[in-house]
Amino acid sequence: MNISEYISSGILEAYAIGGLSDAERADVEKNMTQYPEIRAELSAIEEAQEMLLQKLAINPPASVKTKLMHSVGPRGKAVALNAFVQWKFVAAASIFLAMFLGFLAYDYRDRWLHTQVALNDLMAQNQQVAQDYQRVNVRLDKMENDLRIVNDPSFTKVVMRGTANAPQSLASVYWNKESKEVYLSIQSMRELTQEKQYQLWAIIDGKPVDAGVFDGNVSGLIHMKEIAQGAVTFAVTIEARGGTPSPTLETMQVAGVVSKG
């Protein structure tokens, strides 16, 4: 190999500039190890080039160095490794984060739905309790009222015992002769079909007077129609629902005489 020809082709300058293909570069490197003259010439070229480039130097803004030194970690290894690894890491982190957020979203939605169901249940229960309380309150009011009537001496109690038609039946009437109020209390009377109702009668001057209808399954006092003075007997018959102007006496269930006094 003619070394001076090789050198004067300018291939070493091209090598120093970085203008060679991989194959050409490998060839130069091989020759360099073989021929010290080539190695020495390259060094001279590199020196000249470096001097030239240093003369052409433009100082970059200080911020570049600050950023560079920051992006190199404290142990020295650069934090920003290579763009691909960084990209892969970011992508993996994003996917993980997305999955994690997805899980959280699912989990919270699930919990929210459960909470919603539980809340609905509780609200329903609460409403139920309120209704029960209301009902109990109404019953209590009614019972207090009933008790007041039962204990009121101005009310006369008339016990109506079962007739031959219904020997087991028993009911009472509380009648205030002054205010004409009439209340009925069922102790024991069988339930009737939907078409039938009991009807209370007051016998005044031998004539039956309508005192209102009632059903057989009511507890507590039933407020009946007003009855004026002069009733001597109260009796109950079974009539068509809604009642009738004159009693069907054959169906009489209970009857009781008003005690004098």
Next chain:
Amino acid sequence: MVAGLKAHDKSFLDYLYDHYSGALYSVIFRVVRDEGVAQEVLQDAFLKIWNKIDAYDTTKGKLFTWMLNVTRNLAVDRTRSKEIQKVKKTDDIDLLVNRIDRQEQTESQVDAIGLNEMLNRLPEEQRFVIDHLYLKGFTQSELAEEFNIPLGTVKTRTRLGLNELRKILKG
């Protein structure tokens, strides 16, 4: 020095930067012709030098040559990705460099004047090649293609030009 670099001692990076960032930034800027892009490329270049220092082989040349080639390749890659028009390359680089020099430092003006004098002492053909390769950011192949000069001729003219400069620089 190189051992310190290979051990990833941060103070060596500091040293490298202080000594070579100006020369490398100049090379990058002449290729990409945009200050913002040039600064990005410079940072990328030093990171790459730092991370790939194990790939540097002292038997294959000086550290600066290796750094220069790493840097220059990054800059050239950037112009490819940005599709920078090569036609424009010949136009306004002197103006740009002068403007930057005025912003950054005044002393390099003196150097630039000295350099111009040096370049003026080269034969026209050599000066043209050196000017395009080192001041206007062309590669040898680009120069050959653009001005229709055989690549072999570009290489010999580069050699002659650098040879002349070596003599001048050595005084």
